[in-house]
Amino acid sequence: xxxxxxxxxxxxxxxPKEKVLTLDTMNACVKRVEYAVRGPIVLRALELEQELRQGxxxxxxxxxxxxxxxxxxxxxxxxxxLRQVLALCVHPDLLNxxxxxxxxxxxxxxxxxxxxxxxxxxxxNSSGIQPIREHVAQYIQRRDGGIPADPNxxxxxxxxxxxxxxxxKLLVAGEGRCRTGVLIPIPQYPLYSAALAELNAVQVDYxxxxxxxxxxxxxxxxxxxxxxxxxxxxxALCIINPGNPTGQVQTRECIEAVIRFAFEEQLxxxxxxxxxxxxxxxxxxxxxxxxxxxxxxxxxxxxxxLASFHSISKGYVEVVNMDPAVxxxxxxxxxxxxxxxxxxxxxxxxxxxPPEPSDPSFTQFQAEKQxxxxxxxxxxxxxxxxxxAVPGIRCNPVxxxxxxxxxxxxxPRAIQRAKELGLAPDMFFCLRLLEETGICVVPGSGFxxxxxxYHFRMTILPAAEKLRPLLEKLSQFHAKFTREYS
Amino acid sequence: xxxxxxxxxxxxxxxPKEKVLTLDTMNACVKRVEYAVRGPIVLRALELEQELRQGxxxxxxxxxxxxxxxxxxxxxxxxxxLRQVLALCVHPDLLNxxxxxxxxxxxxxxxxxxxxxxxxxxxxNSSGIQPIREHVAQYIQRRDGGIPADPNxxxxxxxxxxxxxxxxKLLVAGEGRCRTGVLIPIPQYPLYSAALAELNAVQVDYxxxxxxxxxxxxxxxxxxxxxxxxxxxxxALCIINPGNPTGQVQTRECIEAVIRFAFEEQLxxxxxxxxxxxxxxxxxxxxxxxxxxxxxxxxxxxxxxLASFHSISKGYVEVVNMDPAVxxxxxxxxxxxxxxxxxxxxxxxxxxxPPEPSDPSFTQFQAEKQxxxxxxxxxxxxxxxxxxAVPGIRCNPVxxxxxxxxxxxxxPRAIQRAKELGLAPDMFFCLRLLEETGICVVPGSGFxxxxxxYHFRMTILPAAEKLRPLLEKLSQFHAKFTREYS
Numbered sequence: 027x028x029x030x031x032x033x034x035x036x037x038x039x040x041x042p043k044e045k046v047l048t049l050d051t052m053n054a055c056v057k058r059v060e061y062a063v064r065g066p067i068v069l070r071a072l073e074l075e076q077e078l079r080q081g082x083x084x085x086x087x088x089x090x091x092x093x094x095x096x097x098x099x100x101x102x103x104x105x106x107x108l109r110q111v112l113a114l115c116v117h118p119d120l121l122n123x124x125x126x127x128x129x130x131x132x133x134x135x136x137x138x139x140x141x142x143x144x145x146x147x148x149x150x151n152s153s154g155i156q157p158i159r160e161h162v163a164q165y166i167q168r169r170d171g172g173i174p175a176d177p178n179x180x181x182x183x184x185x186x187x188x189x190x191x192x193x194x195k196l197l198v199a200g201e202g203r204c205r206t207g208v209l210i211p212i213p214q215y216p217l218y219s220a221a222l223a224e225l226n227a228v229q230v231d232y233x234x235x236x237x238x239x240x241x242x243x244x245x246x247x248x249x250x251x252x253x254x255x256x257x258x259x260x261x262a263l264c265i266i267n268p269g270n271p272t273g274q275v276q277t278r279e280c281i282e283a284v285i286r287f288a289f290e291e292q293l294x295x296x297x298x299x300x301x302x303x304x305x306x307x308x309x310x311x312x313x314x315x316x317x318x319x320x321x322x323x324x325x326x327x328x329x330x331x332l333a334s335f336h337s338i339s340k341g342y343v344e345v346v347n348m349d350p351a352v353x354x355x356x357x358x359x360x361x362x363x364x365x366x367x368x369x370x371x372x373x374x375x376x377x378x379x380p381p382e383p384s385d386p387s388f389t390q391f392q393a394e395k396q397x398x399x400x401x402x403x404x405x406x407x408x409x410x411x412x413x414x415a416v417p418g419i420r421c422n423p424v425x426x427x428x429x430x431x432x433x434x435x436x437x438p439r440a441i442q443r444a445k446e447l448g449l450a451p452d453m454f455f456c457l458r459l460l461e462e463t464g465i466c467v468v469p470g471s472g473f474x475x476x477x478x479x480y481h482f483r484m485t486i487l488p489a490a491e492k493l494r495p496l497l498e499k500l501s502q503f504h505a506k507f508t509r510e511y512s
Numbered sequence: 513x514x515x516x517x518x519x520x521x522x523x524x525x526x527x528p529k530e531k532v533l534t535l536d537t538m539n540a541c542v543k544r545v546e547y548a549v550r551g552p553i554v555l556r557a558l559e560l561e562q563e564l565r566q567g568x569x570x571x572x573x574x575x576x577x578x579x580x581x582x583x584x585x586x587x588x589x590x591x592x593x594l595r596q597v598l599a600l601c602v603h604p605d606l607l608n609x610x611x612x613x614x615x616x617x618x619x620x621x622x623x624x625x626x627x628x629x630x631x632x633x634x635x636x637n638s639s640g641i642q643p644i645r646e647h648v649a650q651y652i653q654r655r656d657g658g659i660p661a662d663p664n665x666x667x668x669x670x671x672x673x674x675x676x677x678x679x680x681k682l683l684v685a686g687e688g689r690c691r692t693g694v695l696i697p698i699p700q701y702p703l704y705s706a707a708l709a710e711l712n713a714v715q716v717d718y719x720x721x722x723x724x725x726x727x728x729x730x731x732x733x734x735x736x737x738x739x740x741x742x743x744x745x746x747x748a749l750c751i752i753n754p755g756n757p758t759g760q761v762q763t764r765e766c767i768e769a770v771i772r773f774a775f776e777e778q779l780x781x782x783x784x785x786x787x788x789x790x791x792x793x794x795x796x797x798x799x800x801x802x803x804x805x806x807x808x809x810x811x812x813x814x815x816x817x818l819a820s821f822h823s824i825s826k827g828y829v830e831v832v833n834m835d836p837a838v839x840x841x842x843x844x845x846x847x848x849x850x851x852x853x854x855x856x857x858x859x860x861x862x863x864x865x866p867p868e869p870s871d872p873s874f875t876q877f878q879a880e881k882q883x884x885x886x887x888x889x890x891x892x893x894x895x896x897x898x899x900x901a902v903p904g905i906r907c908n909p910v911x912x913x914x915x916x917x918x919x920x921x922x923x924p925r926a927i928q929r930a931k932e933l934g935l936a937p938d939m940f941f942c943l944r945l946l947e948e949t950g951i952c953v954v955p956g957s958g959f960x961x962x963x964x965x966y967h968f969r970m971t972i973l974p975a976a977e978k979l980r981p982l983l984e985k986l987s988q989f990h991a992k993f994t995r996e997y998s
Contacts, residue, residue: 046683046747046780046817049837053684061847072637091628096635099628109603116855117599125609142577142585149582151558184670187850195710197532198539224681224845261532294532331532349531352538359710361547364671369602369855 058223062216062472063094067456071466086464090496092484093466095428100487105394107387108376111137115146115372129385137372146368152361154182154342155368158375162342165378169302170317179345181356182374184366186300186341191221192359193296193333193343196352197262198225207260209250209293211242213431213473213481215270228258233476236433239422240272244283251291262294263287268301268312268426271473271483273406275310275425281318289330300337306403307425316346338377402428405486405493412497418508419501424486431470433481434504440511452480458507463499544709548702548958549580553942557952572950576982578970579952581914586973591880593873594862597623601632601858615871623858632854638847640668640828641854644861648828651864655788656803665831667842668860670852672786672827677707678845679782679819679829682838683748684711693744695736695779697728699917699959699967701756714744719962722919725908726758730769737777748780749773754787754798754912757959757969759892761796761911767804775816786823792889793911802832824863888914891972891979898983904994905987910972917956917969920990926997938966944993949985 049057068091075089091099098104107130114120114134121131140157142148153159159177166175183189198206207228210218222229232250234240242265254260265284267276276284288295297315305312316334320327332346345353380395381387406424413421413432421432436451444454452469460466470481488496535543554577561575577585584590593616600606600620607617626643628634639645645663652661669675684692693714696704708715718736720726728751740746751770753762762770774781783801791798802820806813818832831839866881867873892910899907899918907918922937930940938955946952956967974982 043775043778043811043815045815045833045835045838046778047838048835049841051685051747052682052838052841056681056841056845059844061844065844065847094635096628097633098631099634101629104631104633109605113599113603113606116602117595119595119611120599120606123609123611125605142582143587145584145590147583147590148585149580184853185850195542196538199537261537289529292529292532325529329529329531347531349534351535352531352533355535355538355542358545358547358551359542361551364673367670367853367856370853 055224055226059220060216060223060472061220062468065468065472067453067460067466067468068093070457071460074460074464084464085462089460089464089466090488090492091466092488092496093468095485095487097428097487100485101489102398102487103394105391105398107381107391107394108373110387111376112369112372116369118144127386129381129387133376137375141368146372148368150365150368150371152365153180153357154366155371155375158182158371158378159342161375161379162344166314166316166344170314170320173317173320175316175344179348179353181343181345181360182366182371183341183343183360184370186298186335186337186343187217188366189333189335189341189343190217190296190298192356193345194221194225194227194262195359196356197294198227200259203257203259205258206262207254207258209247209254209260209263211264211266211269211272213240213271213470213475214264215266215298216472218264219474228254228260230254230258230260231474234269234272234274236422236476236479239425240269240274240431242274242276242280242284244280244287247284247287251293260291260293262296264296264298265315266298267315268299268305270298270301270427271429271431271468273422273424273427273429273431275305275307275312278311278313278318281313281315282322285315285319285322285326285330289326295330295332297332297334299334300341301427302336303338304399304402304428305426306399306406307423310425312426316344319346338374342374401490402486405488405490406430408490408493409484409486409497412494412501416501416504419504428485428487429483430486431473431481431483433470433479435508436480437508437511440507443511452482455480455504455507456482459500459503463503465496465500465503467500541710541712545706546702546709546958547706548954551954551958553939553946553952553954554579556943557946560946560950570950571948575946575950575952576974576978577952578974578982579954581971581973583914583973586971587975588884588973589880591877591884593867593877593880594859596873597862598855598858602855604630613872615867615873619862623861627854632858634854636851636854636857638851639666639843640852641857641861644668644857644864645828647861647865648830652800652802652830656800656806659803659806661802661830665834665839667829667831667846668852668857669827669829669846670856672784672821672823672829673703674852675819675821675827675829676703676782676784678842679831680707680711680713680748681845682842683780684713686745689743689745691744692748693740693746695733695740695746695749697750697752697755697758699726699757699956699961699969700750701752701784702958704750705960714740714746716740716744716746717960720755720758720760722908722962722965725911726755726760726917728760728762728766728770730766730773733770733773737779746777746779748782750782750784751801752784753801754785754791756784756787756913757915757917757954759908759910759913759915759917761791761793761798764797764799764804767799767801768808771801771805771808771812771816775812781816781818783818783820785820786827787913788822789824790885790888790914791912792885792892793909796911798912802830805832824860828860887976888972891974891976892916894976894979895970895972895983898980898987902987902990905990914971914973915969916972917959917967919956919965919967921994922966923994923997926993929997938968941966941990941993942968945986945989949989951982951986951989953986 110130111133138144140155159180162180163175163177207230209230212231302312334344381391409430413419418435441451444451450471456469467482467484596616597619624630626641645666648666649661649663693716695716698717788798820830867877895916899905904921927937930937936957942955953968953970
């Protein structure tokens with residue numbers, strides 16, 4: 027009990043008091059949050075790195091963090107134009123330097139022109155710098171074959187995660203059987219499950235079809251929805267396309283069917299399209315939900331509510347058919363955090379509005395960008411090929427995004443042993459993999475998977491000369507692990 | 513009602529359907545959030561700026577945004593060393609340029625060394641780059657006269673707001689009369705009221721004493737707490753020192769009394785110390801809660817839970833005596849958003865670990881920093897002097913931070929007119945001020961104030977040559993407004 031006025035000496039004398047904030051008294055929703063991508067396996071990887079630095083002998087010489095899509099950490103080269111313009115924005119004295127191309131200088135000047143006091147150190151409007159919002163709208167319009175985008179419907183954010191959580195926050199309401207339900211794919215990117223747990227909304231799982239390269243099936247959406255209606259009020263449907271962790275790229279037909287479903291069932295659509303520029307597989311093509319929605323015509327194009335998220339450096343969201351009063355509320359929520367970081371906004375501007383053919387930086391920019399994408403495409407293929415040559419591993423084609431999500435067979439004795447240790451079987455596998463090879467990947471249980479199946483997510487980002495030995499090492503470990511527990 | 517499977521045509525034919533997300537169906541907590549600093553008055557200021565650009569005639573030629581502490585937008589010059597190092601980090605090709613001092617290069621190299629792939633484009637650990645956390649800890653230790661700070665208790669964040677909301681989030685629990693109550697000062701920085709509304713926690717107001725230069729009074733804390741215990745469970749006490757919007761700098765005695773109070777009453781302490789480097793008044797000195805707490809010795813130093821927030825560019829929080837299990841939960845929450853933006857982390861590093869006397873950049877860095885602080889000190893004095901010369905305006909000394917919060921008398925007829933318009937009287941005053949002079953300040957009602965008193969918050973940041981005419985224009989408007997409604 028808290029001491030009352032006058033109880034001062036009592037409290038002091040009573041010895042150690044209980045903490046105000048303990049696992050028992052803290053926010054229970056926060057406690058339920060899980061985030062596998064940076065979970066226990068990553069903490070262990072950090073420890074191993076430290077041990078290596080301290081000279082502890084290990085069966086490997088470095089920890090390879092294949093758990094996260096961290097391109098630059100994996101050696102991907104920054105795009106020169108982006109870095110030049112950002113340096114000019116940060117330190118405008120450089121505008122007098124002969125070492126920077128004219129178009130980089132022009133771009134930096136135009137960004138600074140739009141900043142308070144011509145400084146990247148000023149705040150911007152809460153929804154982002156106005157000319158950058160306009161460039162984003164133009165980018166979307168080009169992407170969608172001329173279908174208009176209104177800059178007023180574009181909100182810049184601190185990464186796509188920030189924007190996704192903001193929209194989810196608007197949707198959460200009700201209690202008990204009226205609590206908001208949100209449909210998310212399984213496997214999913216765990217930001218969704220984490221945000222829904224924190225917001226105390228109901229996570230409604232729909233399973234992607236592993237046998238059809240993780241395609242989305244509307245019948246499965248319908249099953250999930252009907253079942254959920256017994257215990258919550260489903261109000262939103264989240265789509266991740268290209269898929270994370272699945273790498274699936276949805277067909278146009280699939281997207282149309284999803285939109286029709288959302289319309290019929292009165293669901294707010296949230297399209298996570300952050301990997302829209304990362305499509306590798308022949309025959310796969312990215313179709314934006316916005317474009318398909320608009321091409322379907324009324325009533326879909328005029329009524330279906332949609333928020334579409336993209337992220338290149340910093341993120342943005344475009345909202346379509348959102349109630350204007352709610353959009354004002356969204357604006358208000360974003361204003362409470364003042365504004366997204368300006369350097370990220372500046373980089374976003376360069377990505378949505380890259381050098382044009384007549385600009386001096388055009389050739390190099392295109393060459394660097396194409397090199398990155400071609401390299402990723404080759405690594406996507408290599409990953410699929412190596413894994414599928416291994417008995418007990420099956421890997422769907424990595425059509426897009428930056429990850430493979432192979433399925434692994436685990437022997438019953440390994441599953442038994444994991445249970446004894448209180449671990450998910452694929453967590454047990456991944457921990458052992460980390461301890462013995464230094465390879466850090468995330469168990470499928472962190473993303474969700476059909477019961478009795480096991481997977482891991484591994485990024486395809488490591489440099490080509492590292493990726494092949496890595497895949498082989500991993501495959502060999504799987505064989506050894508299987509033997510050990512057979 | 514939502515259509516069921518098979519109801520497709522029905523839904524399409526029924527004409528415009530209702531939106532999923534409307535003011536009626538959205539998150540009611542979000543709807544309750546208010547954020548005056550970027551509220552209706554700022555939206556109107558934006559419109560006015562647009563009208564000016566379109567050539568609409570106004571009684572002024574520019575809108576002066578004195579509503580927000582946006583130093584660079586107000587013409588404050590960036591610190592050269594910060595910009596040099598950041599440019600080098602962003603574009604490491606510049607490391608070969610002769611135009612940068614050696615210590616800037618060394619610093620950039622050491623920051624990049626700590627980044628994945630030596631790139632500012634990589635993710636960092638969720639709590640921030642490890643060597644930067646160590647520099648922050650050393651900075652705190654120097655600030656607090658050698659009292660140790662543990663880097664593991666330091667979390668870097670996306671601005672102080674982000675860290676404050678994270679800690680509040682941990683504290684929120686219970687329902688009905690067991691809902692978490694959080695004591696906040698009135699007037700307050702409206703991030704607090706906004707976050708508490710969003711989290712559905714109970715805001716417990718304690719009033720600062722305007723007659724004693726907005727000092728905090730423990731008897732008033734006790735009154736607020738006792739009253740709150742009737743309808744919620746108060747668990748945390750927020751302090752803003754130096755005060756925002758009040759500019760008050762707390763005495764050491766006051767801080768000791770607050771700590772004793774929090775200890776006796778079992779309250780988690782949250783010390784918002786983001787303006788700790790901005791103290792101007794003679795006789796005023798910043799004392800950190802951490803230092804005072806540690807100097808008070810056991811049981812305070814060993815048991816009282818404290819989170820202390822600072823923000824220079826990007827923010828950080830130091831937690832003291834936090835339950836280790838809860839601290840792990842906090843770490844987890846931060847990991848869901850991956851990591852704070854790297855450019856901000858880099859700037860933070862330079863601020864907490866500035867050039868040393870032997871470094872080539874030392875002299876310029878100190879000169880630039882001192883110039884900024886001396887200029888602010890002069891403007892703080894000027895503001896107080898000009899306002900206090902005006903009948904009907906009374907301004908406490910601006911001891912610290914970046915704002916004045918003068919009290920204004922409003923004639924009863926103006927109050928009456930505001931009521932007719934459905935506006936808070938000081939909002940009515942501020943809107944009229946904006947329309948007639950282009951000066952944008954925030955009404956006191958957005959921060960909270962004793963009933964029947966009226967204030968506004970105005971930043972002291974405008975350049976000295978602009979500030980005096982601005983203060984005079986504002987004073988004249990007050991006189992005119994008073995005449996008009998007398």
